[in-house]
Amino acid sequence: MAQFSRATLRDMPFNAEVAGLLESLDASQGDVSESLSLPAECYTSEAWFEFEKRAVFDREWIALGHVGAIPDPGDYFTLEVFGEPLMIVRGKDGEVRVLSSVCRHRGHLLGDAQGNAKDFTCPFHGWSYDLEGNLTAAPEMEGTLPFEELKRTACLPTFRSAIWNGFVFVNFDGEAEPLDGRLKALSELVRNHNMGGLASITPVEWPGNKWNWKLMQENALEPYHTHYLHTGIHDFAPSSNVKFAEWDESDDGAIYREVGFTHIDGGFNIAEKALFPALPDLTDEERSRVVFAGVMPNLFFGAQADVVFYYVILPQSAGDITLRVGVLTSWDNLSLPTAGQLLNGTIAGIQIFNDQDTAANIRTHKGMGSRVAPRTRWSPNEKTLAQINNWLIKRYKSYADSLGVPAEAAE
Ligand code: FES
Ligand SMILES: [Fe+2]
Numbered sequence: 001m002a003q004f005s006r007a008t009l010r011d012m013p014f015n016a017e018v019a020g021l022l023e024s025l026d027a028s029q030g031d032v033s034e035s036l037s038l039p040a041e042c043y044t045s046e047a048w049f050e051f052e053k054r055a056v057f058d059r060e061w062i063a064l065g066h067v068g069a070i071p072d073p074g075d076y077f078t079l080e081v082f083g084e085p086l087m088i089v090r091g092k093d094g095e096v097r098v099l100s101s102v103c104r105h106r107g108h109l110l111g112d113a114q115g116n117a118k119d120f121t122c123p124f125h126g127w128s129y130d131l132e133g134n135l136t137a138a139p140e141m142e143g144t145l146p147f148e149e150l151k152r153t154a155c156l157p158t159f160r161s162a163i164w165n166g167f168v169f170v171n172f173d174g175e176a177e178p179l180d181g182r183l184k185a186l187s188e189l190v191r192n193h194n195m196g197g198l199a200s201i202t203p204v205e206w207p208g209n210k211w212n213w214k215l216m217q218e219n220a221l222e223p224y225h226t227h228y229l230h231t232g233i234h235d236f237a238p239s240s241n242v243k244f245a246e247w248d249e250s251d252d253g254a255i256y257r258e259v260g261f262t263h264i265d266g267g268f269n270i271a272e273k274a275l276f277p278a279l280p281d282l283t284d285e286e287r288s289r290v291v292f293a294g295v296m297p298n299l300f301f302g303a304q305a306d307v308v309f310y311y312v313i314l315p316q317s318a319g320d321i322t323l324r325v326g327v328l329t330s331w332d333n334l335s336l337p338t339a340g341q342l343l344n345g346t347i348a349g350i351q352i353f354n355d356q357d358t359a360a361n362i363r364t365h366k367g368m369g370s371r372v373a374p375r376t377r378w379s380p381n382e383k384t385l386a387q388i389n390n391w392l393i394k395r396y397k398s399y400a401d402s403l404g405v406p407a408e409a410a411e
Contacts, residue, residue, distance in 0.1 A: 004158055005157035006172065006173060007157070007159065007172045008059075009053060009082075012050060014400070021039055022396065025396060025397070028389045030386070032378045032383040033380075035386045035389065036376065036377060037374070037376045040368040040370070043214060043319075044318055045318060046318050049315070053082060055395050056396075057172075057297065058172050059173050059176060059399065060176055060296070061162060061176050061295075062081055062169060062172070063167055064098065064169065064170055065077060065167070065168055065203060065324065065326065066167050066310065066326055066328060068198050070089070070090045071199070073094060073131070074090065074118060075114075076090065076111060077113065077202075077203075078110075080314070081314060084100075085100065086098055086099070086100065086159070087099045089117075091132050092131055098161040099132075099133045100133075101120075101156075103122040105127050105138070106124065106125075108123065114202060129156050133157070138150055138154070159172065160172075164295070165190065165193075166196040166198060166200075167195075179253060182251060183254050183295065185245060185248065186254040186256055186293055189256070189291055189293075193279055193303050193308060194279070198330060199329060200326050203325055203326035204326070204347070205322060205325075206324075207322040208320065208322070209320065209321045209323055210362055211321065211361040211362055211364065212365055213297070213313050216311070216321060216361065217300060219361055220294060220357075221255055221257065221293075221300070221384040222385050223257060224381035226238075229356050229357070233270065233352065234353070235262070236261050236266045237266060237268075239259075239381055241289075242260075243257065243259075243260075245257070247386075252391055254293050254294060254296065255294045256293035257292055257383075258289050259290050260288060261289060261290070264284060264305070265287050265305045267304060267306065267307075268304070268349050268353055269346070269348070269349020271349075275342045275345050276333040276336070277332075277333060279306060279329070279330055280330065282305060290302050290303065291303040296388070296391050297313075298312060298314065299313070307346055309350055311323050312324040319365055327346055
Protein backbone atom coordinates (compact mmCIF):
# COMPACT_ATOMS: atom_id res chain seq x y z
CA MET A 1 0.00 0.00 0.00
CA ALA A 2 2.93 2.33 0.46
CA GLN A 3 3.42 2.44 -3.29
CA PHE A 4 1.69 5.32 -5.05
CA SER A 5 -0.21 4.65 -8.24
CA ARG A 6 0.60 6.50 -11.41
CA ALA A 7 -2.45 7.49 -13.42
CA THR A 8 -1.46 9.68 -16.34
CA LEU A 9 -3.32 9.87 -19.61
CA ARG A 10 -1.76 8.28 -22.66
CA ASP A 11 0.51 10.67 -24.58
CA MET A 12 -1.03 11.92 -27.79
CA PRO A 13 0.76 13.13 -30.91
CA PHE A 14 0.32 16.84 -31.52
CA ASN A 15 -2.06 17.75 -34.25
CA ALA A 16 -1.27 20.70 -36.51
CA GLU A 17 -3.26 23.09 -34.34
CA VAL A 18 -1.36 22.20 -31.17
CA ALA A 19 1.97 22.30 -32.99
CA GLY A 20 1.14 25.74 -34.38
CA LEU A 21 0.16 27.05 -30.97
CA LEU A 22 3.36 25.70 -29.42
CA GLU A 23 5.35 27.61 -32.00
CA SER A 24 3.56 30.84 -31.17
CA LEU A 25 4.15 30.82 -27.40
CA ASP A 26 7.42 32.77 -27.28
CA ALA A 27 5.60 36.08 -27.66
CA SER A 28 3.70 35.36 -24.44
CA GLN A 29 6.82 34.74 -22.37
CA GLY A 30 8.61 37.42 -20.40
CA ASP A 31 7.72 40.48 -18.41
CA VAL A 32 4.37 42.28 -18.39
CA SER A 33 6.00 45.19 -20.22
CA GLU A 34 6.82 43.17 -23.31
CA SER A 35 4.71 40.01 -23.56
CA LEU A 36 1.41 39.27 -25.27
CA SER A 37 -1.55 37.28 -24.02
CA LEU A 38 -1.82 33.66 -25.16
CA PRO A 39 -3.35 32.97 -28.56
CA ALA A 40 -7.15 32.79 -28.25
CA GLU A 41 -7.19 29.14 -29.33
CA CYS A 42 -5.38 28.25 -26.09
CA TYR A 43 -8.71 29.03 -24.40
CA THR A 44 -11.12 27.47 -26.86
CA SER A 45 -9.43 24.55 -28.63
CA GLU A 46 -10.31 21.08 -27.36
CA ALA A 47 -7.07 19.76 -28.87
CA TRP A 48 -5.12 22.29 -26.83
CA PHE A 49 -7.14 21.33 -23.75
CA GLU A 50 -6.17 17.67 -24.28
CA PHE A 51 -2.54 18.82 -24.53
CA GLU A 52 -2.91 20.83 -21.30
CA LYS A 53 -4.38 17.87 -19.45
CA ARG A 54 -1.18 15.99 -20.12
CA ALA A 55 1.32 18.86 -19.94
CA VAL A 56 -0.08 20.54 -16.84
CA PHE A 57 -2.71 18.58 -14.95
CA ASP A 58 -1.09 15.13 -15.20
CA ARG A 59 2.25 16.50 -14.04
CA GLU A 60 1.47 19.14 -11.46
CA TRP A 61 -0.10 19.19 -8.00
CA ILE A 62 -3.86 19.38 -8.42
CA ALA A 63 -5.85 20.93 -5.57
CA LEU A 64 -8.79 18.88 -4.30
CA GLY A 65 -10.02 20.65 -1.17
CA HIS A 66 -9.06 21.42 2.41
CA VAL A 67 -8.44 19.16 5.40
CA GLY A 68 -10.61 21.42 7.56
CA ALA A 69 -13.63 19.74 5.92
CA ILE A 70 -12.48 16.28 7.12
CA PRO A 71 -11.19 16.84 10.67
CA ASP A 72 -11.97 13.42 12.21
CA PRO A 73 -10.82 9.87 11.42
CA GLY A 74 -13.18 8.38 8.85
CA ASP A 75 -14.19 11.78 7.43
CA TYR A 76 -14.01 11.84 3.66
CA PHE A 77 -15.21 13.53 0.50
CA THR A 78 -15.27 12.38 -3.09
CA LEU A 79 -14.77 14.22 -6.34
CA GLU A 80 -13.78 13.61 -9.94
CA VAL A 81 -10.70 15.14 -11.51
CA PHE A 82 -10.85 14.83 -15.30
CA GLY A 83 -13.27 11.95 -14.85
CA GLU A 84 -10.98 10.18 -12.36
CA PRO A 85 -13.07 9.32 -9.28
CA LEU A 86 -11.18 10.05 -6.05
CA MET A 87 -11.83 9.77 -2.32
CA ILE A 88 -10.00 12.03 0.10
CA VAL A 89 -10.05 10.16 3.39
CA ARG A 90 -8.72 10.83 6.87
CA GLY A 91 -7.51 7.49 8.20
CA LYS A 92 -7.62 6.06 11.71
CA ASP A 93 -4.03 7.27 12.07
CA GLY A 94 -5.11 10.85 11.30
CA GLU A 95 -3.34 10.88 7.91
CA VAL A 96 -5.18 12.22 4.88
CA ARG A 97 -4.92 9.99 1.80
CA VAL A 98 -6.14 10.29 -1.76
CA LEU A 99 -7.59 6.94 -2.84
CA SER A 100 -9.25 5.75 -6.00
CA SER A 101 -12.97 5.39 -5.31
CA VAL A 102 -13.34 2.70 -7.97
CA CYS A 103 -14.20 -0.72 -6.52
CA ARG A 104 -11.63 -3.32 -7.57
CA HIS A 105 -14.32 -5.84 -8.42
CA ARG A 106 -16.31 -4.43 -11.31
CA GLY A 107 -15.74 -0.73 -10.88
CA HIS A 108 -18.77 0.55 -8.98
CA LEU A 109 -17.94 3.86 -7.29
CA LEU A 110 -17.54 3.90 -3.52
CA GLY A 111 -18.62 6.54 -1.02
CA ASP A 112 -21.04 9.45 -1.05
CA ALA A 113 -20.27 13.10 -1.82
CA GLN A 114 -18.99 13.38 1.74
CA GLY A 115 -19.44 11.66 5.06
CA ASN A 116 -17.83 9.69 7.84
CA ALA A 117 -17.13 6.00 7.38
CA LYS A 118 -15.59 3.14 9.32
CA ASP A 119 -15.01 1.39 6.02
CA PHE A 120 -16.21 1.58 2.43
CA THR A 121 -18.53 -1.22 1.40
CA CYS A 122 -19.46 -1.43 -2.24
CA PRO A 123 -23.24 -1.51 -2.64
CA PHE A 124 -23.00 -3.71 -5.74
CA HIS A 125 -21.62 -7.01 -4.33
CA GLY A 126 -20.46 -6.13 -0.86
CA TRP A 127 -16.68 -5.91 -1.22
CA SER A 128 -15.30 -3.83 1.63
CA TYR A 129 -12.22 -1.64 2.10
CA ASP A 130 -10.73 -0.02 5.18
CA LEU A 131 -9.89 3.69 5.38
CA GLU A 132 -6.46 3.04 3.85
CA GLY A 133 -7.94 1.20 0.88
CA ASN A 134 -7.08 -2.35 2.00
CA LEU A 135 -9.61 -4.98 0.95
CA THR A 136 -11.24 -6.36 4.10
CA ALA A 137 -14.10 -8.47 2.72
CA ALA A 138 -15.16 -9.99 -0.59
CA PRO A 139 -18.20 -12.21 -0.06
CA GLU A 140 -18.55 -15.46 -2.04
CA MET A 141 -15.17 -15.15 -3.72
CA GLU A 142 -13.48 -18.03 -1.85
CA GLY A 143 -14.75 -20.49 -4.47
CA THR A 144 -12.40 -19.04 -7.07
CA LEU A 145 -9.47 -17.75 -5.02
CA PRO A 146 -8.44 -17.45 -1.38
CA PHE A 147 -9.20 -14.10 0.22
CA GLU A 148 -5.55 -13.57 1.15
CA GLU A 149 -4.59 -13.79 -2.50
CA LEU A 150 -7.37 -11.47 -3.61
CA LYS A 151 -6.41 -9.01 -0.91
CA ARG A 152 -2.90 -8.73 -2.30
CA THR A 153 -4.10 -7.56 -5.68
CA ALA A 154 -7.37 -5.78 -5.00
CA CYS A 155 -6.60 -2.81 -2.76
CA LEU A 156 -7.73 0.67 -3.76
CA PRO A 157 -4.92 2.54 -5.53
CA THR A 158 -3.43 5.37 -3.44
CA PHE A 159 -2.31 8.44 -5.34
CA ARG A 160 0.60 10.65 -4.34
CA SER A 161 -0.71 13.55 -2.29
CA ALA A 162 0.59 16.57 -0.44
CA ILE A 163 -0.84 19.08 1.99
CA TRP A 164 0.06 22.75 1.96
CA ASN A 165 -1.65 25.07 4.43
CA GLY A 166 -4.34 22.42 4.83
CA PHE A 167 -5.09 22.23 1.12
CA VAL A 168 -4.92 18.68 -0.25
CA PHE A 169 -3.26 18.11 -3.61
CA VAL A 170 -2.82 15.05 -5.80
CA ASN A 171 -0.08 14.42 -8.35
CA PHE A 172 -0.99 11.84 -10.96
CA ASP A 173 2.45 11.17 -12.43
CA GLY A 174 4.08 10.85 -9.01
CA GLU A 175 7.03 12.97 -10.10
CA ALA A 176 6.12 16.61 -9.42
CA GLU A 177 8.67 18.60 -7.43
CA PRO A 178 7.56 18.89 -3.78
CA LEU A 179 5.09 21.71 -3.37
CA ASP A 180 6.51 23.34 -0.24
CA GLY A 181 9.75 24.34 -1.92
CA ARG A 182 7.87 26.20 -4.64
CA LEU A 183 5.58 28.22 -2.37
CA LYS A 184 8.11 29.79 -0.04
CA ALA A 185 7.26 33.49 -0.47
CA LEU A 186 3.51 32.88 -0.43
CA SER A 187 3.80 30.64 2.64
CA GLU A 188 5.51 33.49 4.46
CA LEU A 189 2.92 36.03 3.31
CA VAL A 190 -0.03 34.05 4.70
CA ARG A 191 1.78 32.41 7.63
CA ASN A 192 -0.32 34.13 10.31
CA HIS A 193 -3.56 32.89 8.81
CA ASN A 194 -2.50 29.43 10.02
CA MET A 195 -4.70 27.98 7.30
CA GLY A 196 -3.67 24.42 8.07
CA GLY A 197 -5.52 24.64 11.38
CA LEU A 198 -8.67 26.35 10.12
CA ALA A 199 -12.08 24.76 9.74
CA SER A 200 -13.62 24.48 6.29
CA ILE A 201 -17.30 24.49 5.52
CA THR A 202 -18.40 21.71 3.19
CA PRO A 203 -17.53 23.20 -0.19
CA VAL A 204 -20.39 24.26 -2.43
CA GLU A 205 -20.16 22.77 -5.92
CA TRP A 206 -20.98 25.07 -8.84
CA PRO A 207 -20.98 23.07 -12.08
CA GLY A 208 -21.48 24.30 -15.63
CA ASN A 209 -19.36 27.46 -15.71
CA LYS A 210 -18.90 28.08 -19.40
CA TRP A 211 -15.43 29.48 -19.64
CA ASN A 212 -11.87 28.21 -19.86
CA TRP A 213 -10.10 27.39 -16.61
CA LYS A 214 -7.31 29.90 -17.31
CA LEU A 215 -9.83 32.73 -17.58
CA MET A 216 -10.95 31.86 -14.05
CA GLN A 217 -7.43 32.30 -12.66
CA GLU A 218 -6.84 35.41 -14.78
CA ASN A 219 -9.98 37.12 -13.57
CA ALA A 220 -9.23 36.21 -9.97
CA LEU A 221 -5.61 37.33 -10.04
CA GLU A 222 -5.61 40.65 -11.89
CA PRO A 223 -6.62 43.91 -10.20
CA TYR A 224 -7.12 45.90 -13.42
CA HIS A 225 -10.81 44.99 -13.68
CA THR A 226 -11.82 45.65 -10.09
CA HIS A 227 -12.42 49.39 -10.51
CA TYR A 228 -14.50 48.89 -13.67
CA LEU A 229 -16.35 45.60 -13.41
CA HIS A 230 -16.94 45.96 -9.67
CA THR A 231 -17.60 49.71 -9.75
CA GLY A 232 -18.43 51.05 -6.31
CA ILE A 233 -18.22 47.80 -4.37
CA HIS A 234 -14.46 47.21 -4.62
CA ASP A 235 -13.38 50.73 -3.65
CA PHE A 236 -12.23 49.63 -0.20
CA ALA A 237 -9.61 47.47 -1.97
CA PRO A 238 -8.45 49.77 -4.76
CA SER A 239 -6.03 48.63 -7.42
CA SER A 240 -3.79 51.55 -6.42
CA ASN A 241 -3.12 49.60 -3.19
CA VAL A 242 -1.95 46.45 -4.98
CA LYS A 243 1.47 44.95 -4.30
CA PHE A 244 2.72 42.46 -6.84
CA ALA A 245 5.47 39.90 -6.34
CA GLU A 246 8.31 39.55 -8.79
CA TRP A 247 8.42 36.38 -10.86
CA ASP A 248 10.89 33.99 -9.25
CA GLU A 249 11.79 30.98 -11.34
CA SER A 250 12.93 29.05 -8.26
CA ASP A 251 9.76 29.72 -6.24
CA ASP A 252 7.14 29.53 -8.93
CA GLY A 253 4.31 27.48 -7.43
CA ALA A 254 1.99 30.42 -6.98
CA ILE A 255 0.90 33.62 -8.68
CA TYR A 256 -0.41 36.20 -6.21
CA ARG A 257 -0.91 39.79 -5.21
CA GLU A 258 -1.91 41.59 -2.05
CA VAL A 259 -4.35 44.48 -1.91
CA GLY A 260 -4.42 46.99 0.93
CA PHE A 261 -7.85 47.98 2.26
CA THR A 262 -8.91 51.51 3.07
CA HIS A 263 -9.74 50.27 6.59
CA ILE A 264 -8.86 47.43 8.93
CA ASP A 265 -10.95 44.23 8.77
CA GLY A 266 -12.35 44.86 5.32
CA GLY A 267 -14.50 42.16 3.76
CA PHE A 268 -15.95 41.33 0.36
CA ASN A 269 -19.59 42.21 0.93
CA ILE A 270 -21.78 45.27 0.70
CA ALA A 271 -20.76 46.42 4.20
CA GLU A 272 -17.09 46.12 3.16
CA LYS A 273 -16.42 44.65 6.62
CA ALA A 274 -15.26 41.26 7.80
CA LEU A 275 -18.31 39.60 9.37
CA PHE A 276 -16.52 37.20 11.75
CA PRO A 277 -13.95 38.29 14.35
CA ALA A 278 -10.46 38.54 12.85
CA LEU A 279 -8.24 35.46 12.98
CA PRO A 280 -6.20 35.63 16.19
CA ASP A 281 -2.59 35.80 14.99
CA LEU A 282 -2.94 38.46 12.29
CA THR A 283 -1.17 41.80 12.69
CA ASP A 284 -3.10 45.03 12.10
CA GLU A 285 -1.34 45.33 8.76
CA GLU A 286 -2.42 41.82 7.78
CA ARG A 287 -5.98 42.59 8.85
CA SER A 288 -5.92 45.56 6.51
CA ARG A 289 -5.34 43.65 3.29
CA VAL A 290 -6.36 40.63 1.28
CA VAL A 291 -3.94 38.20 -0.36
CA PHE A 292 -5.31 36.82 -3.62
CA ALA A 293 -3.32 33.77 -4.63
CA GLY A 294 -3.46 31.15 -7.31
CA VAL A 295 -1.60 27.96 -6.49
CA MET A 296 -1.28 26.89 -10.06
CA PRO A 297 -2.99 25.39 -11.83
CA ASN A 298 -6.33 25.01 -10.07
CA LEU A 299 -6.50 26.57 -6.60
CA PHE A 300 -7.41 30.18 -5.97
CA PHE A 301 -7.90 31.72 -2.54
CA GLY A 302 -8.46 35.10 -0.97
CA ALA A 303 -7.09 35.46 2.57
CA GLN A 304 -8.70 38.33 4.48
CA ALA A 305 -8.96 39.19 8.18
CA ASP A 306 -11.67 36.74 9.24
CA VAL A 307 -11.90 34.10 6.53
CA VAL A 308 -10.10 32.54 3.62
CA PHE A 309 -12.38 31.81 0.69
CA TYR A 310 -11.17 29.37 -1.92
CA TYR A 311 -12.06 27.98 -5.30
CA VAL A 312 -10.94 24.57 -6.54
CA ILE A 313 -11.20 24.76 -10.33
CA LEU A 314 -12.03 21.45 -12.03
CA PRO A 315 -11.88 21.80 -15.82
CA GLN A 316 -14.38 19.66 -17.74
CA SER A 317 -13.55 20.81 -21.26
CA ALA A 318 -11.94 23.81 -22.94
CA GLY A 319 -15.04 25.87 -22.21
CA ASP A 320 -16.51 24.36 -19.05
CA ILE A 321 -15.36 24.27 -15.45
CA THR A 322 -16.82 23.02 -12.21
CA LEU A 323 -16.00 25.13 -9.16
CA ARG A 324 -15.88 23.89 -5.59
CA VAL A 325 -16.10 26.93 -3.36
CA GLY A 326 -15.19 26.80 0.30
CA VAL A 327 -14.70 29.12 3.24
CA LEU A 328 -12.11 28.64 5.99
CA THR A 329 -12.26 30.28 9.37
CA SER A 330 -11.24 29.46 12.92
CA TRP A 331 -12.99 26.72 14.88
CA ASP A 332 -13.77 29.41 17.49
CA ASN A 333 -15.55 31.49 14.87
CA LEU A 334 -17.53 28.48 13.71
CA SER A 335 -18.72 27.82 17.25
CA LEU A 336 -20.25 31.29 17.62
CA PRO A 337 -24.03 31.14 18.08
CA THR A 338 -24.42 33.32 14.99
CA ALA A 339 -21.92 31.33 12.89
CA GLY A 340 -24.59 30.11 10.45
CA GLN A 341 -25.83 33.61 9.68
CA LEU A 342 -22.31 35.01 9.46
CA LEU A 343 -21.31 32.26 7.04
CA ASN A 344 -24.39 32.86 4.91
CA GLY A 345 -23.57 36.56 4.88
CA THR A 346 -19.95 35.86 3.97
CA ILE A 347 -20.92 33.61 1.07
CA ALA A 348 -23.64 36.02 -0.12
CA GLY A 349 -21.06 38.82 -0.11
CA ILE A 350 -18.59 36.83 -2.20
CA GLN A 351 -21.45 35.90 -4.52
CA ILE A 352 -22.04 39.56 -5.40
CA PHE A 353 -18.52 39.84 -6.79
CA ASN A 354 -18.69 36.36 -8.24
CA ASP A 355 -21.85 37.16 -10.22
CA GLN A 356 -20.12 40.08 -11.89
CA ASP A 357 -16.99 38.02 -12.56
CA THR A 358 -19.09 35.15 -13.91
CA ALA A 359 -20.82 37.39 -16.44
CA ALA A 360 -17.44 38.77 -17.51
CA ASN A 361 -15.86 35.33 -17.79
CA ILE A 362 -18.70 33.99 -19.94
CA ARG A 363 -18.54 36.94 -22.28
CA THR A 364 -14.74 36.88 -22.45
CA HIS A 365 -14.77 33.19 -23.31
CA LYS A 366 -17.21 33.90 -26.13
CA GLY A 367 -14.90 36.65 -27.35
CA MET A 368 -11.99 34.20 -27.41
CA GLY A 369 -13.99 32.11 -29.89
CA SER A 370 -14.19 34.96 -32.37
CA ARG A 371 -12.40 34.71 -35.72
CA VAL A 372 -10.85 38.06 -34.90
CA ALA A 373 -10.14 37.38 -31.22
CA PRO A 374 -7.49 39.67 -29.71
CA ARG A 375 -3.98 38.84 -28.56
CA THR A 376 -3.33 41.80 -26.31
CA ARG A 377 -0.48 43.68 -24.67
CA TRP A 378 -0.85 44.03 -20.90
CA SER A 379 -1.49 46.92 -18.54
CA PRO A 380 1.00 47.12 -15.64
CA ASN A 381 -1.93 46.05 -13.45
CA GLU A 382 -2.00 42.74 -15.32
CA LYS A 383 1.46 41.75 -14.14
CA THR A 384 0.07 38.52 -12.67
CA LEU A 385 -1.27 37.50 -16.08
CA ALA A 386 2.18 37.65 -17.65
CA GLN A 387 3.35 35.56 -14.68
CA ILE A 388 0.60 32.98 -15.24
CA ASN A 389 1.76 32.63 -18.82
CA ASN A 390 5.39 32.19 -17.78
CA TRP A 391 4.24 29.44 -15.44
CA LEU A 392 2.15 27.76 -18.13
CA ILE A 393 4.62 28.02 -20.98
CA LYS A 394 7.34 26.45 -18.86
CA ARG A 395 5.07 23.40 -18.42
CA TYR A 396 3.84 23.36 -22.01
CA LYS A 397 7.38 23.40 -23.39
CA SER A 398 8.74 20.93 -20.89
CA TYR A 399 6.09 18.36 -21.83
CA ALA A 400 6.45 19.00 -25.55
CA ASP A 401 10.23 18.55 -25.22
CA SER A 402 9.76 15.34 -23.25
CA LEU A 403 7.80 13.88 -26.14
CA GLY A 404 10.74 14.63 -28.37
CA VAL A 405 8.56 15.70 -31.26
CA PRO A 406 9.77 18.87 -32.91
CA ALA A 407 6.79 21.07 -33.56
CA GLU A 408 7.69 21.37 -37.26
CA ALA A 409 7.51 17.60 -37.66
CA ALA A 410 4.02 17.30 -36.25
CA GLU A 411 1.14 16.91 -38.65
S1 FES B 1 -18.41 -3.76 -8.16
FE1 FES B 1 -17.95 -3.47 -6.09
S2 FES B 1 -18.38 -5.35 -5.19
FE2 FES B 1 -18.82 -5.68 -7.26
FE1 LIG C 1 -13.47 40.25 -9.96
